[in-house]
Amino acid sequence: MNIRRATIGDCDTVASIHARSWQSAYRGILNDDYLNNEIEKERLDLWRERFGSPDEKQVVLCAESDNGVVGFLCAYLDQDVTLGTFVDNLHVLQGSKRSGIGSNLMSVIRDISIREYSVDKLYLWVLAMNAPAIHFYESIGGLRKDQGYWNPPDGGEYLKFLYCWG
Numbered sequence: 001m002n003i004r005r006a007t008i009g010d011c012d013t014v015a016s017i018h019a020r021s022w023q024s025a026y027r028g029i030l031n032d033d034y035l036n037n038e039i040e041k042e043r044l045d046l047w048r049e050r051f052g053s054p055d056e057k058q059v060v061l062c063a064e065s066d067n068g069v070v071g072f073l074c075a076y077l078d079q080d081v082t083l084g085t086f087v088d089n090l091h092v093l094q095g096s097k098r099s100g101i102g103s104n105l106m107s108v109i110r111d112i113s114i115r116e117y118s119v120d121k122l123y124l125w126v127l128a129m130n131a132p133a134i135h136f137y138e139s140i141g142g143l144r145k146d147q148g149y150w151n152p153p154d155g156g157e158y159l160k161f162l163y164c165w166g
Contacts, residue, residue: 001063001064001070001099001100001104002063002064003062003063003064003104003105003108004061004062005059005061005062006051006061006062006072008051008052010051010060010062010069010072011044011047011048011051012044012047013062013068013069014051014060014062014069014072015043015044015046015047016040016044017070017071017072017091017092017093018043018046018047018072018089018091019039019043019044020093020094021091021092021093021094022035022039022043023035023036024094025130025132025133026127026130029129029130029158030152030156030158031154031155031156033154034153034155035154038153038154042153050074057077057079058074058075058076058077059075059076059077059109059112060072060073060074061073061075061105061108061109063092063096063101063104070093070095070096070101071090071091071092071093071096071101071105072089072105073089073090073105073106073108074088074089075087075088075109075112076088077112077113077116077117077119080123083121083123083164084119084120084121084122084123085109085110085113085117085119085123086122086124087106087109087123087124090102090105090106090124092105103140106140106165109122110122110165110166120166121164121165121166122165123162123163123164123165124137124142124162124163125148125150125160125161125162126163127158127159127160127161128147128158128159128161129159134161134163137163138163140165141165142164142165143163143164143165144161144162144163145162145163145164146162147159147160147161147162148162
């Protein structure tokens with residue numbers, strides 16, 4: 001497996017992985033009509049915007065195997081004075097989960113955050129109903145610190161938890 005910084009040429013692949021991940025992880029949580037009919041275009045529009053005019057602190061990493069890109073992470077370095085670097089997205093294709101890709105992506109972004117901003121703290125939000133993700137984040141040392149609500153593009157409102165490292 002190779003982890004590298006994404007380029008604009010990865011935009012469509014990242015959007016596809018993001019959509020497929022949500023369709024899998026959020027089935028039964030988010031609205032089915034949204035997951036079935038809108039998510040692919042909505043995620044592609046989002047990633048075209050992010051790759052087209054990236055925030056100066058945005059880092060997108062791709063994890064590659066022999067089969068191509070199988071996961072990605074998007075973070076915003078040194079986003080919060082107290083919490084550190086914000087991990088906005090971490091998605092791995094279903095068939096590649098449980099192979100160390102997610103934990104390797106988290107380790108690489110932490111190394112980048114330390115090297116580029118001297119920040120060794122990471123944080124992210126995870127849906128309360130996403131038990132597999134919560135288990136993963138706790139297994140790699142994430143500590144639940146807070147909670148809030150997320151209003152996604154499907155029009156719902158969902159409880160989310162803040163996880164922190166460092």
